[in-house]
Ligand SMILES: Nc1ncnc2c1ncn2[C@@H]1O[C@H](COP(=O)(O)OP(=O)(O)OP(=O)(O)O)[C@@H](O)[C@H]1O
Ligand SMILES: [Zn+2]
C-alpha cells in the first residue's frame with residue numbers, strides 16, 4: 172500500500188477527483204485515509220485529503236507526497252463516505268464537502284506543534300523521544316517533518332501519549348493553569364513529614380494532604396478552597412517535596428458556570444407513549460426517523476434527554492442539533508445539567524480555538540454528546556446511537572454556501588450509516604416532514620398537550636387598521652397596552668416580539684415618498700439609531716442619514732418602521748417605570764451579552780423582554796404571562812413560497828413562551844392582515860388545519876412537498892450578460908427535462924442587484940428527473956470556465972430555502 176488517492180484543495184471541475192501519489196518509503200504506514208497531506212500539484216504545493224490507499228496505479232511515474240499534515244486522521248471512514256454523498260446531493264466539489272466537516276482551526280494556516288497529551292506522562296514515551304517533550308516542551312510540526320519523526324510520533328499519537336495542537340492566533344495557544352504535584356511517592360513524603368520540625372505545623376498539614384492525595388491539584392484550589400497556606404506550599408516546593416506545573420486546560424466557555432445536576436423526570440403517559448418506539452429502535456440498533464410533533468411546552472426536551480440516556484448506557488454517542496439562535500444558555504444548561512462533562516457544545520459564538528477544543532473532545536472520545544448548530548452534524552463520533560434535531564422546521568439547518576446541504580438530510584444519511592434512530596422535533600413541523608410522516612416515511616409521535624395539562628395560551632388578534640381608524644397612532648393597540656399595564660401591576664413578566672425580517676427601519680420622505688436605497692443593491696437601507704447611520708445589510712454600504720430629501724429637497728425625511736430601538740424608546744415614554752431588556756443584533760453583538768441579558772430577565776430584574784427572532788424560541792420562564800407580537804405580517808410580504816409557513820411557525824413559537832408553568836398565559840397579535848389564514852390559524856394554534864390549507868396551496872402552485880426545486884442563480888456586473896446567460900441556461904434545461912417539470916425563467920431575482928452585480932435566476936420545479944443533476948452539473952462546468960475571466964457567477968442550489 173504505497174500509493175495514496177488524494178483529493179486536492181483546488182476546487183474546480185478538472186480537479187474534482189482523486190489523484191494518485193506515491194507515499195515515500197519513510198511514511199508508509201504513517202499516512203492513512205482521512206489524513207491531510209501536502210502534495211505537489213503542477214508547480215504548487217497544495218493541501219489534500221487522503222481518501223484511500225492502494226498498491227497499483229494506472230498512471231506511471233507518480234509524484235510523491237511531500238509531507239503529512241496530521242498525526243491521526245481528521246475524518247473517519249464514515250465521514251469520508253459522507254463526503255461523497257454530500258458531493259452528489261449538493262453538486263459541490265469533494266474538497267468543499269470535506270472542508271465543511273472540519274472545525275475552522277483546522278482549515279486555516281495555524282502554527283502546529285506536537286506535545287505530550289493531557290494526562291500522559293513522559294515515562295509513557297520511548298526513551299529516544301523523551302528529550303523532545305521534557306518539562307512541557309513541544310516540537311514544531313516543521314521540525315518533526317524535517318527530522319523524519321512523523322512515523323514515530325504518529326505511533327504515540329495513536330496510543331494517546333502525544334497530540335497535535337493548533338495555535339489559534341485569536342487566543343494564543345492553550346490555556347494553562349498552575350497545578351501543585353507531589354514530587355515524592357507517599358513513603359518519601361512520610362519521611363519528610365518526620366523531618367519537618369514540629370513548629371512548621373502548616374507544612375505538616377500539607378504533607379499529610381499529599382500523602383492521602385497523591386494526584387496533582389490546582390494551586391488555587393489548594394490554597395483558596397481547601398485553605399492550605401501559600402507559604403507552606405512554597406517552603407515544600409523549596410524543599411523539593413512538591414513541584415509546580417502548568418497543565419493545559421480546555422478553554423471551556425461554560426467553565427465559570429455551574430450546572431446543577433438534574434435527574435430524569437418521571438414521564439407522563441403521553442411522553443411514555445412517545446418515547447417507547449424510540450427506545451425500541453435504540454435497543455434494537457435500528458435506523459428509523461421519528462417526527463416528534465409536540466405543542467410548545469409539551470416536554471419534548473425531556474424525551475430527547477431520556478433517549479440520550481439510553482444511548483449512553485449502550486456505550487454509544489448522540490448528536491443534538493438546535494438552531495443557532497436558540498442555542499441559548501438555557502438550552503445548553505439542560506444538556507449539561509443532565510450529562511455534565513459528557514457534553515461538548517459547538518456553536519458560532521465560540522472562538523475558533525474553543526470550537527477546536529470541543530471538537531477534539533469528541534474526536535478523543537472524551538464526551539458522549541455533542542450539542543450544536545448545523546455543522547455539529549459532522550461531529551466525528553464513530554458509534555452514533557441517536558441524532559436529534561430540535562425545531563426541525565428551522566431554515567437555518569440549510570447551509571447557503573457550498574456545499575448547500577440540509578442538516579436533516581445529512582442526519583438521516585448518518586443515521587443509516589450507524590443504524591440508529593433520528594428524532595425530528597417541532598411544535599410546527601415543516602410541511603415536508605409532516606407530509607412524510609403522513610405517508611409513513613417517518614414515524615409520527617405526538618404530544619398534543621402541554622405539561623400538567625396547562626391550556627395553550629389564549630390568543631387575541633388585533634386589527635391595527637381598526638386601531639388607526641379609531642385614532643390610535645401608537646405602535647401598541649389599546650388591548651395590548653392595557654394588558655402590559657396589568658402585568659406590570661401584578662409583577663408578572665412580558666415578552667414583546669418584533670419581527671425584524673421583511674421590513675426594518677428605513678428612511679422615507681413624507682412629502683414625496685422617496686425611500687433611501689443602497690446605491691449598489693436594489694434594497695432599502697436600514698437605519699441604525701446608535702450611530703445615526705444608514706446601512707445596507709447585503710453589501711455593508713454605509714452613509715449618513717440625509718437632512719434633506721435628495722429627490723424633492725423637503726426636510727420631512729425621517730425614519731419609518733418600528734425597530735426594537737424605537738419600541739424601547741416608546742416604552743420609555745409611555746411606561747417610564749417598566750424595566751425593559753432589549754435583545755437584538757445590536758445588543759447581543761458582544762460575547763456573553765446574550766446570556767447576561769437573559770439572566771437579567773430570568774432573575775426578575777426586568778419586566779419586559781423586547782426582542783427579535785432570537786427570543787422566539789426555546790425560552791422557558793415561569794413568570795411570563797403575556798406575549799405581544801407587534802407586527803405579525805412583516806414576514807408575509809417576503810417573496811418566498813414559504814412565507815405563510817414561516818409566519819405561522821414564528822407566531823406559534825412566540826406564543827408558546829407564555830403560560831408554560833403554573834400561571835396561565837395570554838397572547839396579543841397585532842396585524843394589518845388579520846384575515847390571512849397563517850395569522851388566523853396561528854391565533855387558534857391549529858397546526859393541523861394550517862397544514863391542510865397550506866398543502867392545498869402548494870399543490871396548486873407546484874411547490875414542495877409536491878415538487879422539488881432547483882434554483883440556478885446567475886450574476887454579473889452587466890445586466891445584459893446576466894440575462895443572456897440565464898436565457899441560455901433556461902433553454903438548455905427546458906430541452907432536457909420531462910414534461911412533468913416546470914422550468915421558470917429567466918426572471919430577475921427578488922433582490923435583483925447586490926454589490927453592483929445583476930442577478931437573474933432560473934427555477935426548475937420537478938417530481939422525478941433522474942438526469943437533472945447531470946444536466947445541472949453540465950451547466951456549472953460550462954460556465955465555470957468563463958467565471959474567472961469575466962466575473963460571471965453561476966450557482967446551483969438544490970432544494971433552496973432562500974429564493975433571493
Ligand atoms: N415528565 C415531566 N414531569 C414534570 N415536568 C416536566 C416533564 N417533562 C417536561 N417537564 C417540564 O415542562 C416544561 C416544558 O417542557 P419542554 O421545555 O421540554 O417543552 P418543549 O416541548 O421542548 O417546548 P418548546 O417546543 O416550547 O421548547 C419544562 O419546564 C420541563 O422541565
Ligand atoms: Zn422627497
Ligand SMILES: [Zn+2]
Nearest residue numbers: 689692707710
Ligand atoms: Zn448594498
